[in-house]
Amino acid sequence: MSLLSLDHKAVARRYLWSGLGFLLLGGLLALAIRWQWAWPGQPVPGLAWALPESRGALTPPTYTAVFTMHGLVMIFFAVTPLLFGALGHFVLPLAIGARGLAFPRLSALGYWVYALGGVLVLASFAVRLGPASAGWTAYPPLSTSAFTPGLGQTLVTVAVLCAGTSAFTYGLNFVVTVARCRAPGMTWGRLPLTVWGLFFASVLNVLFVPVLAAATVLLLMDRLLGTQFFIAGAAAVGGGGDPVVYQHLFWLFGHPEVYILILPAWGMVGDLVAFFSRKPAHGYRLTAGAMGTVSALSGLVYAHHLFTSGMSPLLGRSFMVLTLLISLPAEVMFLNWLMTLWRGSVRLTSPMLAALATMVVFGLGGITGLALGAVATDVPLHGTLWVVGHFHLTMGAASFLGVFAGLYFWFPKMFGRALHEGLAKVHVLSSAVLFLGVFGGQLAAGYAGQLRRLYDPYQYTYLKHLLPLNQWTTVCAFLLGAAQVVFVVNLAWTLRRGRAAEANPWQVGTLEWTCASSPPGEGNFTQVPVVLRGPHALSQPEVLERLGRDWIGQAEVLPGVARQDTAEDAVPASEGTVSTVGRVT
Amino acid sequence: MSTSIEGKSQPSSNTSSATSARTLALPEDASVDGHRIDALLGWSHRFEAGMAALALGWMVVAVWRFRNAKRAASDGGTKRSRAWVFGLALSTFLVVDGALLVGSEGYLRDVLWNLQVPATDPRTVRIEINAHQWSWEARYAGEDNRFNTPDDVVTWNDLRVPAGVPVWVQLVSTDVVHGFSLPNFRVKLDAIPGRVNQTWFRAAREGSWEVACYQHCGTSHYRMRGELRALSQEAYVAWLREAGRQAVQAYDVDDSAAHWGWEWKAP
Numbered sequence: 039m040s041l042l043s044l045d046h047k048a049v050a051r052r053y054l055w056s057g058l059g060f061l062l063l064g065g066l067l068a069l070a071i072r073w074q075w076a077w078p079g080q081p082v083p084g085l086a087w088a089l090p091e092s093r094g095a096l097t098p099p100t101y102t103a104v105f106t107m108h109g110l111v112m113i114f115f116a117v118t119p120l121l122f123g124a125l126g127h128f129v130l131p132l133a134i135g136a137r138g139l140a141f142p143r144l145s146a147l148g149y150w151v152y153a154l155g156g157v158l159v160l161a162s163f164a165v166r167l168g169p170a171s172a173g174w175t176a177y178p179p180l181s182t183s184a185f186t187p188g189l190g191q192t193l194v195t196v197a198v199l200c201a202g203t204s205a206f207t208y209g210l211n212f213v214v215t216v217a218r219c220r221a222p223g224m225t226w227g228r229l230p231l232t233v234w235g236l237f238f239a240s241v242l243n244v245l246f247v248p249v250l251a252a253a254t255v256l257l258l259m260d261r262l263l264g265t266q267f268f269i270a271g272a273a274a275v276g277g278g279g280d281p282v283v284y285q286h287l288f289w290l291f292g293h294p295e296v297y298i299l300i301l302p303a304w305g306m307v308g309d310l311v312a313f314f315s316r317k318p319a320h321g322y323r324l325t326a327g328a329m330g331t332v333s334a335l336s337g338l339v340y341a342h343h344l345f346t347s348g349m350s351p352l353l354g355r356s357f358m359v360l361t362l363l364i365s366l367p368a369e370v371m372f373l374n375w376l377m378t379l380w381r382g383s384v385r386l387t388s389p390m391l392a393a394l395a396t397m398v399v400f401g402l403g404g405i406t407g408l409a410l411g412a413v414a415t416d417v418p419l420h421g422t423l424w425v426v427g428h429f430h431l432t433m434g435a436a437s438f439l440g441v442f443a444g445l446y447f448w449f450p451k452m453f454g455r456a457l458h459e460g461l462a463k464v465h466v467l468s469s470a471v472l473f474l475g476v477f478g479g480q481l482a483a484g485y486a487g488q489l490r491r492l493y494d495p496y497q498y499t500y501l502k503h504l505l506p507l508n509q510w511t512t513v514c515a516f517l518l519g520a521a522q523v524v525f526v527v528n529l530a531w532t533l534r535r536g537r538a539a540e541a542n543p544w545q546v547g548t549l550e551w552t553c554a555s556s557p558p559g560e561g562n563f564t565q566v567p568v569v570l571r572g573p574h575a576l577s578q579p580e581v582l583e584r585l586g587r588d589w590i591g592q593a594e595v596l597p598g599v600a601r602q603d604t605a606e607d608a609v610p611a612s613e614g615t616v617s618t619v620g621r622v623t
Numbered sequence: 624m625s626t627s628i629e630g631k632s633q634p635s636s637n638t639s640s641a642t643s644a645r646t647l648a649l650p651e652d653a654s655v656d657g658h659r660i661d662a663l664l665g666w667s668h669r670f671e672a673g674m675a676a677l678a679l680g681w682m683v684v685a686v687w688r689f690r691n692a693k694r695a696a697s698d699g700g701t702k703r704s705r706a707w708v709f710g711l712a713l714s715t716f717l718v719v720d721g722a723l724l725v726g727s728e729g730y731l732r733d734v735l736w737n738l739q740v741p742a743t744d745p746r747t748v749r750i751e752i753n754a755h756q757w758s759w760e761a762r763y764a765g766e767d768n769r770f771n772t773p774d775d776v777v778t779w780n781d782l783r784v785p786a787g788v789p790v791w792v793q794l795v796s797t798d799v800v801h802g803f804s805l806p807n808f809r810v811k812l813d814a815i816p817g818r819v820n821q822t823w824f825r826a827a828r829e830g831s832w833e834v835a836c837y838q839h840c841g842t843s844h845y846r847m848r849g850e851l852r853a854l855s856q857e858a859y860v861a862w863l864r865e866a867g868r869q870a871v872q873a874y875d876v877d878d879s880a881a882h883w884g885w886e887w888k889a890p
Contacts, residue, residue: 098842173839179816180799180841185756270817281800281815315689318699321708346802346811348820351736358727362720369712372678374700377708379685383695386686394682401678405671408719412727414735415664418649418657418809421802421837487650487806489837493845500650500806500833577695588695 044142045560046127047452052149053123054452056156060115062522067108069519072476074101076505076512078494098493102171103190105491107159109174110194113299114201115156117437121302122208122243123149125444126236128452130212132550132558133230135221135567135593140214148207155200162190162197170194173491175288176257178268178281183261192261199254202247205298209243212236221549221593223569228592230548230573231312231319232444234326235305238333242294242301246337250291253284285344293340297332299433300400303440304329304371307393307400309573310443311375313546314390315382316588318574321374328367328374335364345416354413361411368404372397383577387544388462392443395470396436402474403431406481424484427477435473442466442525449532450539454556457536461528465521472518479511545589548573552591567593650806653832653853655787655825656734657809663726670719738890741791741823748784748859751884752794754801754814757847759834762884765867771884773874776866780849782834785859786826793821793888802838805851811837819888826853 040048073082074096081094089100096104127145131138139145162169167188172181176195179185216229216237229237256267266278312319319325341349341357375397384390406428409415419425446462449455483504488495495501495508542551550558553567569592575581581590584597652661689695700708734740741747751762751770758780765774784790794803796814804811808824834849854862875881 098845102839102842102844171842177800177838180839185799185841270815278817280817282818316695317697320700321705322699324705324708347813347815348818351731354736355728355731358724362724365720366712366716369715370709373708373712376678376681376685377700377704379682379689381696382685382689383692384686384690386690394686397682398679402675405675408671408723409664409667411720412663412667412723414660414727414730415667415723417735417811418660418664418806420811421804482647485647485649489804489835491839491844495845497845497848498833498835574699577697579697 042146044138044146046131046139046142046145047558049145049149050124050126050128051452053119053127053152056153057116057120057124060111060156060159061117061120064108064112064116065519065522067104067111069515070096070104071101071108072512072515074104074493075495076509078496096493099171100168101493102173102491103168106170106173106176107163107194110170110198111159112434113174113295114198114205115152115159117299117433117441118201118205119152120441121299121437121444122205122212122236122239123152125306125441125448126208126212126240126302129444129448129550130233130236131215131219132451132554132562133233133548133573134216134219134224135549135553135563135569136215136219137561137563137566139211140219141211144207145211148204148211151200151207152204155197155204158193158197158200162193165189165193175285175292177288178257178260178284179270181257181261182269184269192258195254195258195261199251199258202251202254205243206247206251209240209247212240213244216240221567221569223567223593224549225569227323228569228572229326230305231308231322231325231329232302232305234329235301235303235308238329239298239301242298242333242336246291246294246298249287250295253287253291256287257284282344282347285347286341289340289343290337293343294333294336296429296433297336299437300440301329301333303396303400303437303443306440306444306447307375307396308371308378309548310389310393310447311378311397312574312576313544314385314387314393315379316385316576317378317382318572318576319374320377320380321370322572322574325371325374328371331367332364332371335360335367339364339411342411342416345413346420358411358413362408365404365408365411372401372404386463387446388457388459388466389443389447389544391463391470392439392446392466395466396439396443399431399439399470399473399477400436403428403436403477406431418487419484421489422484423480423488423490426490427480427482427484430477430480431473435470435477439466439470439473442469447544448550450543451550451554451556451558453533453536454539455532455536456539456543457532458528461524465524465528468521468524469518472514472521475514476511476518479507479514483507483511545587547571547575547589547591547594549592553593569593570595652807652809653827653830654805654808654810655827656730657807657824659726659730659734660809663723663730666726667719667723670722674715674719735822738791738821738823741789742890744789746785746788747823748788748790749887750782750784750790750792751887752782752792752803752814753883754794754796754803754836754840754847756798756841757836757843759803759847759849760883763863763866764887765870766864770887771882774867774871775884776863776870777881778866780834782849782851783859783862784826784851784853785856786829786853788856789823789825791821791823793819793885795819795885797883799840800838801836801840801847804835804837805832806835807832808851813838819885821888821890826851829853829855 086094169190172186259265268279268281268284339361342361577588753760761778763776764770794814796816801814810824812822831852836847
């Protein structure tokens, strides 16, 4: 497909290939970190070409660059682009019955800004002193030129700004598209949960990415123009700016960002669990409402990242209460997923396995975060690998498995070919088990006190006994990396020789599967569908009786019934003229 | 002035033998008050294990029991089932998060944010710590009990405190953000340029433990290791007196960089 095409599906493919490429890069960087913790200072296999002076061993400066770039690449250039850029761009217009995004040029431009950022990231590896090394959070004063003088830090900061710009543009685009471009009859109550997840996350993008942009621009000014927004004078003397202001700005973006990274996956899990239990999602409104509540709270909890920064007790207590509060809607959502499985007819397809695996890792990730939300229990765990294990389970493993749930589900729609189901299942299951091994090992090491970002943790006597545990975890990580070969083989083989996908391989009723070809042509639909029911009209008795199958398209007229709604939450579609923008009926 | 920096090979800590057998345990608790955090974490883990078992068990049973079932329910739940979901979520939330909140609040009120304890105890030891890339410089007021005077005792990566009495730490940084942590005392506090942060703790017994930096502070972050020795009251007083005497002799009035101490800040 042309690189200049403005079609949302073409843009989605660009994001898909770029995102997978950066996922590979971020994954390799992660393996280098894991290697260092298991065999500190030993040459990393296959890295001698890049680090000839140390014959492939990580040195402390290289190591700081490696963990910094791992975080930045994964968050800004791999996971967000895969969830929003690839899956969001592809699915969102199709799922709401739109012919495209509200602003096609903006979406194409967004990709190219992101690509520019990607080029800057890659270029930063080639400059003297290497890429950024001040941690993904880039706290000043460490990230200012006095302490991290290399050009790489500047290039990567600009690259983050580019990724943020791109995220803002598609966030805006998605919000407007969902609000204004839904097909007739596609009421808010009939949106697939995937769309709800993308929608809420897009709202968060629009609200909070500009905060990151502001912090980043001020930081760049401190680096390049000699301003002192975040540089304090000599300690205890004062004067100049305040490094803590940056921390507040950063986390005011940073915490909503973790929900940005997981909300689309939540939405997909909600849909996939319903589809492959062959029944409507339990408590659709409650689930969508819970996602909305989490989104609303997400900007009000961020300062739990700063519990040890010496903040005032009043702030500490407020953020503790708000942080704990967010577990309530999360529990409601999780229980609804479980209730959806109950009394269904569960089909363990590859997308379903990935969705269930997402539930497992997300559940464990959420539970291990509880102790971090209360100030007292946060203290021993703050800054340890417990935190690392916790957030990797949620926004790493759960987002990753969510991406693959979506990819395995929509791949036939994107490329018109069916992936090998057996290989897909092997990939999902092995990844899920190994994720638990890797991040479980990190939780254990963190509980025993291992601090993050240590080049050689065994400098500390109290951490020496953790070496065998870390080696075990590293072995899991390398196996996890190896398991991805299964996906690559499946992908390459399917794209060349995979069999043509059936029209509706998963037998579900959403618009992309029932009203568009695979892959959909320009404009998506030959005729804009008129939506009659919700996304999960499965196992409905009338449909079984009249059509002999357990699903019906969202826009399919049930024979013998004049436009009857079957989903429990749907309201009767109005007869006659229906507004083209599909207002709430 | 004492400037002992331990070589990394020296087995200077007594923690290794105590915890090496149990990887999945918190670092040994050597503080008077840390057991409250540990107990709260223990409770929280029990709740969390229960939640995990319930959620995962439910999922496994559901998949097992309803896999390829002939019929699937056609509804998205009833009013009753949705009420149950909300009720179960709410009660889990109230019990688990409530326990964390109440337990945490108690610790904050009595210990972490209660600087009245060190402020009112006449035995309290005050230490000013200046974090650098990559070491901990600590300042004791000496016999005159005033900071930034000739008898100040300054140490590098070597904290000494008497066991059993409150140790009140005020913390700054002169370069980047560092993290002052005493893993065995459940103490963590950021050292931030431009502000004085403070915290306090009590060592439960004599012994030797480690000071660790937990905020990424540059290339040698991993080597920003100090030692903390809890001494008997007599040994501590003797050490401080001798070190103060030497400090007075070595005092250089023109070395302004060495006079970074500050007037002790009220809580």
